[in-house]
Amino acid sequence: MKICLVTAFPPSRRGLNEYGYHIARELQRDPVLSVTVLADELETPEPELAEFDVNRVWRFDSLSNPSRLAKAIRSCKPDVVWFNLLFSTFGNNPLAAFSGLTIPATTRMGGCYTHVTLHHLMENIDLSHANVRFPRAYRFAGNVATRMLLAANSISVLLPAYRRTLINKYKGENVHFRAHGIMSARPEPPDYSRRGVPDHRVLAFGKWGTYKRLELLMDSFELVVKRLPNAKLIVAGSDHPMTPGYLDSIAEKYKDDPRIEFVGYVAEEDIPELFRSSSVLVMPYSSATGSSGVAHLAAEFGLPIICADIPDFHEMADDEGLGILFYQTGSERSLADQICGLLNSPEMMKEMSEQNFSAALRQTMPQIIRQYLRSFDLHQRQRALQPIARFRRIPGWVPSRSAIFRAAAPRWVPWM
Template identity: 35%
Template sequence: MKLAIVTAYPPSKVTLNEYAYHLVKSFRQKENITEIILLTDATPEAKDLNFSENGCKITVKECWKFNSYKNIFSVTKTINQTKPDAVLFNLQFMKFGDKKIAAALGLMLPWICSLKNIPNIVLLHNILEEVDLGSAGFTSNKILQKAYNFIGTSLTKLLLKADTVAVTMQKYVAVLQEKYVADNVKMIPHGTFEIPENPTYKLPKGPLKIMTFGKFGTYKKVEAMIEAVEKVRKTSGLDLEIVIAGTDNPNVPGYLANVQEQYKHVSQLTFTGYVEEADVAPLFQESAVVVFPYTSTTGSSGVLHQAGSYGKAVVMPDLGDLALLVKDEGYRGEFFEPTSVNSLANAIEAIVTNETYRISLGNANYKAATAFPMERITDMYLQEFEAIIEGKLLNCSAVSC
C-alpha cells in the first residue's frame, strides 16, 4: 500500500505534529506499506526522518501552509500527482489555520478524496461539541460561539463524508452517531508513543522536578501550578523544581514570556521552550510528577499517554476527557479542583511526600499505556483501510466499473 498522510510534521510547530511523527515511525515498519507520502506544511528546516529502525520509503511533499487559502488546491494537486492507494488525515478543527475560511477550506480535503473515490480516513482528535470555546481560546462571545458551533456542525458534516472518521474516545462516537446519524465513525484509541521495556521509578539526585508539558495560554495555564508548588515547598520543606516544558498556544503569543517575568522571583523555575523529539524522553524520565494545569479539555491527552509510558505519577483536574480516560483506559492520578491553588498544592504534596504512592501511580499508568502501543494503533488503521478498499472493490464489481 502506498499511504499518504496529510499532517503537520516536525519540526513544524502546527498542532499534532508530534503525533504524526509517531504514526509514521510505526507505519513504516508495516510489511504491507511500500511507501509513505507525507503531505506536510512547509518548514524552513528539513523534516525529522531520523528513525533508528529500517522501514519503507518516505517521500515528503511540503504542499500546504498554515492559514493559506490555497491549501485545498495544492494538496489536491499533490494527491493527483503522487497517486496514493489511501489517504490518512491527521486533523483537528484548527489544523490548517486559525482563520475561519482557511481552516474550513482545508477541512474539505477528505470530501474531495471521497469524490475521487480514494480510500480515506479522517483521524479527528477532537469534536466541537465537546470543546469549551471560551476556555480553549476560540471566543468567549456568546454570539460568536453560536456562529462557531454552526460552522463546526457544517464542517463536521463535511468530514463525515470521509470513508471513515476515527475518533480517540468512545464518547465522541456516541455524540457523532446521535447528532449526525453517522454510521462511519469508529473509535481508535490515541495510543502511546514510546514504551520503555523497563521504566525506572528512581529519580536523579537533586531537586524533585514538577513538570508540565504542552502549549500554554488558553485552557492550559501555569500560574496556579507555580503558586501551588511554592505552597508545597513551604509545607513540606522539600527541594522542588518547577519545569514548564513547551511553548505558547498560537492564540496567545507571549503568554509564557509574561509568566516568566511575573514569577521571576520564584527560585528553580525553568522554562524549556520548544522540546525537540530527542529531548522528550529525558524530560519525562527526570520528572517526579507530571501536572495537567487545565481548566477544560479538548480531546484525548497525548501528554497523559506519554507520562504513562515513562511510568510517571500525574496530577490532573477531575473533568472532561481526562476523567473519561481514567475511567476507560485505567490511568490513575491525584485529582484537583481546576480553579483552586490549594487543591492543586494538596494533590502535588500527596505524591512528592510519599514515594511508595508515587511509584504505585506510575506503575498503574505504565500498565495503562502499554495496552495501546502505536504498533497496535497503526494495525487498526490498516485493517480499516483494507475494509474500505475491499468495500470499494465490491461496489465497483456490482456496477461493473
C-alpha cells in the same frame, strides 16, 4: 498499499506535528506500505527528516489549501488518504480553517478512500479560553464542519463519548473509537531511583496560553514548597499559536525563583530524559480538547499524573486504566494538596507509576496503527471484489439454473 498522510509534520511545530510524526514513523516500518506525507509549509526553510517522503503542499491560514491538496493527491494516486486533524489544523482564520475541513469530503468525491483521525469535537471546546469573539457563529460553523468531516469514508475519534456524540447527534456512520496510544513501540520501565534525588521535579508540559495556563500552577506551587522544600517546578513547552509571548511573560515574572525552571520547547530526542527525571506530571487545564497526548507521554514513562477534574480526562482515565489524581478545577489549594499528598507517599507514587506503565503497554503505537491498517485493508479487499461482483451479476430476465431444471422435469400425476 499506498497511503497519503495529511498532517502537520516536523520540523513544523503546528498542532499534532508530533502525532503525525509517530504515525508516519510506524507506517514506514511496514515494507508493504508506501507512505507520502502531505505536510504544512515551513515559515523558514529547515532540513527535512531524511527517512520520510515529505511533500509540503499546504499552508497554514491559506484559502488555497483545498486546491493544493487536491492536486497533490491526484499526483500521488493513493489507495488511502489519511487526515490527522484538529479543527484548527488548517488555520486560525475561520474561513481558512473551515475550507480545510471540507477537504476529506471533496477527496472522497474525487474517488479516493479517505479516513479522518479527529482529535477533538467542537462541542467539547470551551471557546471562552480561545478568545473567540462570536462563539455562536463558531458553534454553527463547527456543526457544519463536523458534518463535512463525517462525509469521509470513515472517521476515528479518541474518546468513546466523542463516538456517541457523532452517532447520536450527527447520525454519523462508520465512526470508530481508537485509543490515542503512546509514542513508542517498546516503552522502558520507570527508574524509581531517579525520582526525588535530590529534588522532586514537578513537570508541566504543553502549549501554553489558552486553556492550558500557568497562573494557577504558580500560585499552587508557592503552597507546595512551604510543605515540601525539595520540590522543583519544571515548565516545558512553548506558546500556543494564538497566544504568542505568553510563556515569556510568565518566565520573566519568576526569573529570580531558583525553584522554577523554564526549559522551553523540547526536541523529540530530549523528551525521554525530561520525563524519566520527573516525579509527577501536572496538567493545570481549565478545559480539555480531547484525549491528552501529554498524559500518554507520562504513561509511556510510568509517570503519575495530577490533572483538573474535567469530564474528558475522567473518561480517558476510566477507559484506558490510567493512574490519575484529580484536583478541583480552578482551586490552587486542591492542586497543592494533591501534589503534596502524592510526593509524600512513595507507595502511591510507585503504584500509580506501575498502573500507567501497564496502560502504556496495552496501547503501543504498533498496536494502534495495526487497527487502522486492518480497517484500510478490509476496504481494499471489498473494493477489489466489487468489479467481480458486478461481472457475475445475472440479469433478471435470465432464468436461473434451478428454474430451468424445474421446467424440464416431468410432472408426476398421482395414482388414482
